[in-house]
Amino acid sequence: MAMSPLQHFLDWEATRPDAIFLRQPFNRQWKTWSYRQAGEEIRKIAGALEALPPKSKVAILSKNCAHWIMADLAIMMSGHVSVPIYPTLSADAIRPILEHSESAAIFIGKLDDYKNQQAGIPASLLRISLEVYGHHEGKSWEKIIESGTLIKKPVTPQADDLMTIIYTSGTTGKPKGVMHTVGNFNHVLGIVKQILPQLPDGLRMFSYLPLSHVAERLGIELLGVYKGATISFAESLDTFAQDLKDTQPAIFFAVPRIWAKIQEKILSKIPQKKLDRLLSIPLVSSLLKSKLKKELGLAKAIYICSGAAPLSVPIMNWFQSLGITIYQNYGMTEDCVLSHFNLIGQNKVGTVGKPLPGAETKISPEGELRIRSNALMKGYYKEPELTAEVFDEEGYLKTGDMAEYDADGYLKITGRVKDQFKTDKGKYISPAPIELMLSKNTDIEQVCVVGMGVPQPMALVVLSAAGKAKTKEAITASLSQTIADVNKKVEAYEKLETAVIMKTDWTVDNGLLTPTLKVKRNEVEKIHLPSYPKWFHQEGLVVWE
Numbered sequence: 146m147a148m149s150p151l152q153h154f155l156d157w158e159a160t161r162p163d164a165i166f167l168r169q170p171f172n173r174q175w176k177t178w179s180y181r182q183a184g185e186e187i188r189k190i191a192g193a194l195e196a197l198p199p200k201s202k203v204a205i206l207s208k209n210c211a212h213w214i215m216a217d218l219a220i221m222m223s224g225h226v227s228v229p230i231y232p233t234l235s236a237d238a239i240r241p242i243l244e245h246s247e248s249a250a251i252f253i254g255k256l257d258d259y260k261n262q263q264a265g266i267p268a269s270l271l272r273i274s275l276e277v278y279g280h281h282e283g284k285s286w287e288k289i290i291e292s293g294t295l296i297k298k299p300v301t302p303q304a305d306d307l308m309t310i311i312y313t314s315g316t317t318g319k320p321k322g323v324m325h326t327v328g329n330f331n332h333v334l335g336i337v338k339q340i341l342p343q344l345p346d347g348l349r350m351f352s353y354l355p356l357s358h359v360a361e362r363l364g365i366e367l368l369g370v371y372k373g374a375t376i377s378f379a380e381s382l383d384t385f386a387q388d389l390k391d392t393q394p395a396i397f398f399a400v401p402r403i404w405a406k407i408q409e410k411i412l413s414k415i416p417q418k419k420l421d422r423l424l425s426i427p428l429v430s431s432l433l434k435s436k437l438k439k440e441l442g443l444a445k446a447i448y449i450c451s452g453a454a455p456l457s458v459p460i461m462n463w464f465q466s467l468g469i470t471i472y473q474n475y476g477m478t479e480d481c482v483l484s485h486f487n488l489i490g491q492n493k494v495g496t497v498g499k500p501l502p503g504a505e506t507k508i509s510p511e512g513e514l515r516i517r518s519n520a521l522m523k524g525y526y527k528e529p530e531l532t533a534e535v536f537d538e539e540g541y542l543k544t545g546d547m548a549e550y551d552a553d554g555y556l557k558i559t560g561r562v563k564d565q566f567k568t569d570k571g572k573y574i575s576p577a578p579i580e581l582m583l584s585k586n587t588d589i590e591q592v593c594v595v596g597m598g599v600p601q602p603m604a605l606v607v608l609s610a611a612g613k614a615k616t617k618e619a620i621t622a623s624l625s626q627t628i629a630d631v632n633k634k635v636e637a638y639e640k641l642e643t644a645v646i647m648k649t650d651w652t653v654d655n656g657l658l659t660p661t662l663k664v665k666r667n668e669v670e671k672i673h674l675p676s677y678p679k680w681f682h683q684e685g686l687v688v689w690e
Contacts, residue, residue, distance in 0.1 A: 147331040149302040150367045151221040157373040158184040164347060164373065167211035170380040170388055171277070176211075180373075183215055190219035191296035193273065193289045194250065197225060202246045202310065204228040204270075206239065206262070207254025209352045209378055212275055212286065214366050216252045217356075221327075224300035227309045228322075229357035231660040232256055233653045238320075239265030242312050246322060246526065253280045304328030310526050311359055313478045322526030323359075323478045329520040333363060333483045334371050336502055340488055343447050348395040350376045351442070353385065355660050359478045360452055364398055389442030397446050400453040401584070402591075402662040404460055404471070407441065409587060409611055411467075424466060434468040443469060448489065450474050453661040455558060455577065458495045459585045465494075473497050475558060479535065479542055480504075481520040485556045496555035506556075507541060513562050514548035515541035547575060564666055568596045572638040576602070576666075579631060579639060586627040588612030588620060591651050591658075593669050594641070599681040601642035604628070605673060607651050620646065621687040628686060645680045648690045 148156070157164065162181035169176055178186070194203060203225045207213050220227045228246045230239060232255070239262055243251070250271035255278045256262065266272070272283025302308065308327045312320040338344075350369045354361040369376045379388040389397075399407075415423070424430045438444045450472045451461075461471050472489070475497035476482030485506075487498035500506050505517045521542055524532035535543050547560045560575035567573055576594035583592045583604055590609040596602035612620060624644045632640040651657035657668050680688055 147304075147335055149221070149304075149327045149331060150334070150370045151218060151302055153373075154180070154184070154187075154218055154370045157370075161347075161373060165375045167214060168375055168377040168392075169211045170378070170384065173380070173384070175377075175391075178211055178215075183211075183218075185295075186290050187215050187219045187222060188295040188299070189290050189293040190216065190273070190286065191222040191299065192294050193284060194219060194223040194225060195296055195298075197223070197249050197271070199224060200307070201225045201249040202228050204230055204243055204246070204248040204251040205254070205357070206230045206232060206251055206256065206266075207275075207278075208232040208256060209354075209356050209361070210255040210278075211376075211378065212252070212254050212277075213356050214352075214376065216254070216273075217366065218370075221302055221308065222296060222299050224302075224306075226307050229309065229311060229362070231355055231357045233660060234262070234265075236262050236265030240267065242320060242322075243267060243270065246310055246312075252286075253282070254278055256280075302327040304331060307523070309362075311357070311362075311478050321528060321531060324523040324526050325359075325481055325520075326523060329481045329522070330363065330367055332503070332518075332520045333481050334367060336483065337364075337368055338371065340486065340501060341448060343489060344372060344395060346373045348372055348374050348447075349392055349445070350374045350396055351379075351389055351392045351394040352376050353379050353389075354398060354400065358661055360398065360476065360482055363482055364396070368396075386442070390440060391442075393439075393442055393445040395445060395447045397443055397449045399449075399451055400662050401451060401456045401460070404451060404456060404464070405584070405587070405590075405609070408460060408463060409609060411437065412587070413611070437467055438469065441469075448472065450486075452476065454663050455497075455581050457581050457585050461494045475556065477544060479522045480516050480518065480544075481522070483518045483520040484516055487555075493551075493553065493555045496551065496557050498556065499554050500556075505541075508548060508550070509537075509543075511562070512547045512549070512559070514544045514546050514556070514558075516544060517541045566595065566597050568600055568602065568638065569598055570600055570638060574602050574639055579604075579635060579641070582631045582634065583627060586623060588615065588623050589627075591664055593664050593666060595670060595673070595677065597670070597674065597677065599642075599677050601638070601640060601681075603643040603645060603677065603681060604641055605645050605647060605669065607647045617689070621685070624687050643680055643683070643685075644687045646687065646689045 158180040163179050165177045166180045166183045167178040203220045205216050228248050253274040274280035274282050275286045306327045309325050310322040312322050350365050352365045356362050377392040379385045423433050452474045464471050472487040474486045476484040483504050485498045503518050507515050545562050546558050548558050560577035565573050565575050579594045580592050591607040593605045594602050628641050
C-alpha cells in the first residue's frame with residue numbers, strides 16, 4: 146500500500162527532524178515547530194486520546210492553525226476518526242454534527258466566538274482545549290504537552306481504515322457526513338504528485354481556507370505532509386495580506402470571492418486606466434508585475450488555483466495581464482477532489498480542465514456530470530438511502546452539476562441540476578451562467594438569479610465595497626449597462642427584467658453563504674420569494690429592497 150499521510154509525516158520527522166513544519170504568527174511574532182517538535186506534541190496528544198474506545202470519532206472545532214494539523218495527525222496516530230467542524234458554525238449547527246457523528250471528544254482551538262458556540266457541545270464529550278487561544282475547559286493541550294505521556298502503541302493506518310467524516314456545508318439541505326478512508330487520500334495524493342511534478346519537496350505553503358473543507362485539507366495539509374512542506378498560517382483577517390506576503394508560498398488556492406477582493410484592492414490603488422498605461426510600457430510593465438506579485442505574496446508561486454465556484458473569464462484574463470496565471474479546478478467532497486484540473490501547460494480559461502488520471506466521467510442524458518474513481522467516498526455516514534440515491538447503477542457519483550465537454554476535452558460547468566427554476570411562462574432557467582456574466586461587474590459582491598412565479602428572471606444583488614461607495618444613480622447606470630450586455634447574449638426567456646439591490650449583506654454568519662462563500666440559494670429564496678412579484682412590477686431596471 147502507498148504510504149499514508151501519517152507515515153509520510155513520520156518519515157520526514159526521521160529524515161529531516163529540524164526542518165520547519167509549522168509556522169504561525171502570535172502577536173505579530175512567528176512561532177515555529179520543527180518536524181521533531183511537532184512530532185513530540187502529536188505523540189503526547191495521541192497519548193491523551195489513547196484512553197478512548199478504538200476508532201472513536203474525534204471532532205476538531207478551530208480555525209486554521211498549527212494545532213489543527215497536529216490534532217489531526219494525533220487522531221490518526223491513535224487510530225481514531227476525525228470530524229472537522231467549520232469554525233464559524235453556530236451552537237445550533239454544531240450540536241447535530243457532534244450527535245450524528247457520535248463524537249467522543251473534541252479539540253477546541255482558535256475561534257472568534259466560542260462563547261456562543263459552547264452550548265452546542267454535549268457535556269459527555271472529552272474536551273481538549275487550548276489555553277493559548279483563551280480556552281480553559283476539560284483537558285488543557287498545554288498541560289498534556291508539559292506532563293502527559295507519549296502514546297504507547299502508535300497505530301499504523303491501513304488503506305481501508307475510515308480516516309475522516311467530513312460534513313458538507315452544502316448549498317441545500319442539512320449537512321451530510323462524507324466518509325473517506327486512508328486509501329482514498331493516498332490515491333489522490335499519489336495522483337497530485339504525478340500531475341504537479343513542478344512542486345519540490347520542502348515547499349512553502351499558506352493555509353487560510355477552512356481546513357474543515359476537503360480541498361484545503363487535501364491540497365495544503367495532507368499534500369504538505371507528503372512533500373515535507375513548511376505550512377504557514379495567517380494571524381487574523383487584518384494581517385492576512387502581510388502574513389501571505391511574508392510566506393510567499395509555492396501553491397496558492399483561493400475561491401472566486403477572494404480573487405474579486407484582490408482585484409478590487411489593486412484597482413483602489415491603481416485605477417484601471419493608469420494600470421493599462423503602465424502595463425503598455427515594456428520595462429515599467431515587468432517591474433510593476435514583479436512588484437505586485439511580491440506584494441500579493443505570489444512572487445514564488447508555482448501553481449495558483451481557483452475552485453469551489455466558477456471564476457469569470459474577465460477576472461482570469463485580468464490577472465493574466467499582471468502575469469498571474471490562475472488554474473481553475475473542480476472537485477467535490479464526495480469525490481475527494483479527484484475530478485478535473487487545469488494544469489501547467491494544459492490550461493484553458495473558462496473551463497475547469499480535463500479529467501485527472503484515474504477519473505472516469507460521463508454526461509447523463511439530462512446533462513449531469515457523473516464520475517467514478519478509486520477515491521469516491523464510502524458513503525454518507527449512517528445514511529444508506531441517501532448514499533444509494535447519489536450513485537447510479539454503474540457506480541458513478543451523480544455530481545449534481547450540469548456540464549459539457551468542449552472539442553478539446555475540457556469541461557465546462559453550466560449550472561446545478563437543482564438550481565434550475567421555472568418562470569411562470571413555464572421556461573426552465575439555469576442561473577449559474579447568467580450569474581457568472583453579471584459577476585464581471587466589480588460593483589457586485591454577490592448575485593443570485595431568481596424568477597419563480599414571475600414572467601422573466603431577476604438578479605438579487607449584494608453590492609461590493611466599491612459599489613456601496615457609489616451613488617444610487619451611478620449604481621443604476623452601472624448595473625443597467627451590465628444587464629443590457631448580458632441580455633444580448635441570452636435567449637429571450639432568460640433576459641433579466643430587474644436587478645434588486647439587497648439591504649443586508651449575505652454572510653456565513655447569517656446563513657446565506659456557505660463557509661466557502663457560495664450563495665445558499667434555498668435560504669436566499671426562502672426569505673425573498675414572497676417579494677418577487679412586487680419587485681418585478683416596480684418601475685425601473687434597478688430597484689432597492
